[in-house]
């Protein structure tokens with residue numbers, strides 16, 4: 008484990024240069040979502056069902072999807088709950104252009120422009136494992152925690168998928184187990200917050 012982390016830390020220098028950020032933006036291009044890695048991201052998951060489930064399980068008036076891709080989930084949440092104050096952010100210029108909505112914009116999850124406690128619910132589905140180092144991941148977790156008021160809903164891939172699997176994605180930098188992600192979150196959150204799991208999801212309820 009330690010070797011894996013040390014190795015991953017060498018992928019990028021500590022301070023991400025602008026050129027590296029641009030490389031990251033262009034990496035998640037049309038080919039990534041529609042053809043090269045995922046055949047059709049619009050249909051990769053059942054967004055309608057996921058949105059319905061989130062709305063049923065959690066009480067929120069404001070919602071942020073961090074690493075929202077082309078905005079499928081956030082659009083579906085807005086469709087099913089029109090009064091919600093919901094935003095999505097992603098590092099991919101292609102995804103943001105495709106989303107074409109003023110509530111979905113380009114941003115880096117390690118540095119969010121939102122105020123502290125801005126969103127009742129913050130959702131992160133398969134985003135942080137694309138960051139280069141564990142240090143960056145913890146920076147992104149700290150930002151997610153900062154902008155959340157009530158809940159953080161976190162989900163990632165916990166077992167290395169084989170190349171034939173739908174979950175296989177060569178751009179993913181890390182595969183941490185659920186137990187490892189839980190331990191990272193415990194370092195970030197306050198001691199009175201509640202951390203639970205539901206299926207593959209980590210749910211943090213702020214005290």
Ligand SMILES: C[S@@+](CC[C@H](N)C(=O)[O-])C[C@H]1O[C@@H](n2cnc3c(N)ncnc32)[C@H](O)[C@@H]1O
Pocket residue numbers: 035073074075076077096097098099102114115116117131132133134137138176
């Ligand atoms: C597998 S996709 C997941 C998209 C969406 N959350 C979903 O579940 O469909 C990973 C996403 O993470 C985004 N991403 C990678 N690094 C990021 C960063 N530093 N800040 C924001 N988004 C990032 C990518 O652009 C991509 O859209």
